[in-house]
Amino acid sequence: QKEVEQNSGPLSVPEGAIASLNCTYSDRGSQSFFWYRQYSGKSPELIMFIYSNGDKEDGRFTAQLNKASQYVSLLIRDSQPSDSATYLCAVDMNTGFQKLVFGTGTRLLVSP
């Protein structure tokens, strides 16, 4: 069973702090990694994707990938109350055609 694991949270941070969200995955052959944000009752919204080991920055967001440890993370700098949502880690399990396997998500609460 190919799995993606996330701490369900909630992760509480004060406004302006750095939020760190983590994800591990079971399939060592996985190639593509995605972070989605999901507000309650809404659909997943793509924030970042990363394919190579290391860091990838986009504005306040940084995705980090370590394939040897099968670990991917998302850092949110200068967290805002509007960042409060569930963050979903999704992994393409390298089955031929793209099929995303999602974690359960980490709920982030940013307090003013």
Added chain:
Amino acid sequence: EPEVTQTPSHQVTQMGQEVILRCVPISNHLYFYWYRQILGQKVEFLVSFYNNEISEKSEIFDDQFSVERPDGSNFTLKIRSTKLEDSAMYFCASSEADYNEQFFGPGTRLTVL
């Protein structure tokens, strides 16, 4: 900005009835997907579709489910005989190419009574 659209936003049906959920993927995208999310649970892959055929499907996608691209813009998911456990949010997604990022539609909430 182009986006995936889905109709209806909410569908209520009786157990045993057929439902068709509709999606219009982003116009230059070639790969299409359906996912579902039961309330409080994770997003689950159902099926991927490319070049007018299913490329991959999950164990959930049994004989009661089918997908179709009836014309150049629509992509549909049909559930032939709905069960109570089919109640969920159904998300359509599309991507420009394989291994590219997938963009999700707003979802259809299916309620089976």
